[in-house]
Amino acid sequence: MKKGKTEESYLTSKLERFNYSFYFLGQGMTYVMCYSFLQQYALDAGISALLFAGVAFAIKAWDAVNDPIFGILLEKIHFKSGKFLPWIRISILAIPLSTVLVFAIPSGLPIGLKVAWLVVGYMLWDTAYTIGDVPIYALSTAMTNNPAERTLLISRGRFWGSVAIFLPMFLLPLVRTSLGGWTNTILVFCSFCAITMLPVNFKVKERFNGRGEDKKDPTLKEMVRYIVKNKYLLIFYIAFLVYYSFNISSTMSIIVARHCFGSEGYASLMSLALLAPPMLSALLVPPLLKKMEKFRLFMLSLIGMNALCVVIYFVGYQNFMVFLVLTVIRGIGYGFVSTLLYTFIGDCCEYGTYKTGVDAKGIAFAAHTFFTKFMGAGATALSSVCLAMVGYVSGEGAVQPATLPGHVWALYCLVPVLGLLIALPIFRMYKLRDKDIFAMTKCNEGLITREEAEASMSQKY
Template sequence: MAAQAGNPPIAFQTSKAERTAYGFYFFGQNVFYILILNFLQIYLTDQGITAAAVATIFLVAKVWDAVNDPLFGVIIDRSKPKSGKFLPWVRGSVLPIAITTVMIFAMPASMSLGAKITWTVIAYLLWDLAYTLCDAPVFALTTAMTENIQERTVLISIGRLGGMLGAMIIALGVPMLYPNIGWLPTAIGLAIVGVATMFPITGLAKERILSRKEEAPSLDAIWKYLKGNKYLFIFYASMVVYFLTNSAFTITPFFAVNNLGSAEAATALLGITILPMVLLAGFVPALSKRFGKFNLYVFSVIWYIVFSVIIYFAGYENYPLFMVLLLLRSIGAALTGIMMFMFTPDCVEYGTFKTGERAEGITFSLQTFATKLMNGLSASLAMAGLAYFGFVEGAGAVQSAETLNGIWFMYSIFPILGALLSLPLLRMFKLRDNHVQVMAQANNGEITREEAFKLLPEEFHFK
């Protein structure tokens, strides 16, 4: 008990340079991700593509994800490159995401509407595949860089901090760039920044946990692993449900242009939304240790619900009050966004302890799939909402009062529906940090399973 109360410092297996490069990788990754997540929809509607068509494109991409993400996880777990299990994929991820991002914004304005939709579908599906390549392996890499659960939390926190910094810069910069220099020059410039910041990890990261030499799992074994890892499904299901109605990010550029009157207003909205993520990321490991990672996560969901209700009824006519309430709501969203990926390594250890199969590639590819599914479906649902409320496409189009009210509804209170529905699922998630640490020690051969059973609740006593 004394050792626990003393909170001894983490004995890092990774170097400071590795941890820094890990953060920079996510900085660059979010340069691409936020450009697409936050601004693709307004770019497409500016090109004359209807909101309903954009919603359909996003939905089609999620069907594609259902195939390519789990398949890519199988490829990772079955591949045996000499230079590591995950690093070769990380090294090969940098250029494809940059090329496909530029391709999306290189669509000729002179094309017919049908040709524009075809171009968008092809380019977006290729981008989606490139994003899988740059996302699943880098998260799985944490399980090979260190076996220390707290150090993995630190690594993921650093990654989230880097990602949030990248997200903030893009969110603040793009609304000021594209009205002045155009979409394609904006995309090319940001692609250069993204490549430069993602590249260092390719030479600095090391895979240390290489002692597990298993045969590649069969598809039947993979299915049994997934069925046996119930907490993987419970947590990812809660994530998808939570973000399904989280339309605020998608609606922000439309709310800025139409309700607040300028594209540049999106800079302030996105900035104040992302600022808490940057400020809180460095404190999350300490807060998680103090209050428990799971408890902090649930608290953040409830906080978001409460302030979404307040902001809806307060309205946005009083702009200073609106911005204060938006900042407070963003604290809950920030904690949720920072922490949601910290549970995936825990599910890896749980799945290994229960089934004997250490399928990091499958697990982290499912994480990527869940991430793209929830963001894609929420974006599709948000665009369908715009279409329902009568949104008129085209740069400079005038929206009706009903459409403006619909935009406000989708921006302010609609997101709480998924958050409320996620809470019953979270009640079913019983895996905690102290359980995971014991499982990791047993999985790595530091203690026997019998010794682990003595330290774990009966629910985790597997044969």
């Protein structure tokens, strides 16, 4: 096919974009395994719901130190082969290996040692994930200075990220027993993850990493100022921290399948219905953004998918096919939300540089990784507390209270909606728009003056 004008203006090749985006498949699968299945694994291993909730909160103390420190290291450490790629190469083995470790608690250990193993293993995985997650998103800003091309890179990455959510959520419940249990299954999946993360080693280039001869590394004071002055980065992350901390449905798919629909195998169909549509949504984002402002599409999708949660609750779990159809429709909105979320981070980076004159994308993306993991831990901890409140009994095959299905269904459908209602006023404070970000980017690159940038913006920042 003949290249169009848009393709010709891109600095990256199709192969480079594929190699970059394919990393998200393996990396994302490890996140889903820890986020969506670790709670069930711990409960099956005999760790109580309340004890696991305490573990989820406790390890966030490590996150509070780990992610900011790595953001500073990313800005300060100079590798000859690049600013971001060397860290990503380390993560290709570190992330899969640490994921296996988390799910390899020896069954004969007493509860105290099981908890200790879980905490140490999760801290190692958490560190490895940070080493990969912060640079891979920041890398999109180093590969090109074209905002549209950056959106394309992130959209392709989120396509594979959607596949990454789908594969373990769909396949793991189906094959876990036949593969010999949790540890063997995670080992097989993580071997595949390592393979899919490898292509980012080849043909991917850093072109704009802020490390030119005339550029100085930002000081710690400048990095702090970059975050403090970046109000839209803070607004966006606080809103999503609230929303996703209540998004406990992703951690409860096996529990709902077992106790509402009668079999763990239904979790695979639930995941198929929710997570197949986002693969299409991720590909539709670039053309849709030509007709609709990004934030508007994002908010409409977020509100729509949560409205369907309320409908699903009242429909009930007695008719599984109706539930599947509604979940497929909800999945379309979920795909738009999950894809667009990551494009706002690059926008906030450009705003931060525009406001402060400091290029510290590593710090901004470290904040992204911190909040992402904090959201996941918050949702896991909240769902564990909720399960304890409704009388869930730990241990695989344990007898549960007769009232459990109705309580689990209410938690699964309605708690995320409560999170959105709390987060909506915060989201309304986010004012960055696509046209203005484009002007800021050109100003940050020195292509236009600050006066020219402000003259073309829709509002004053």
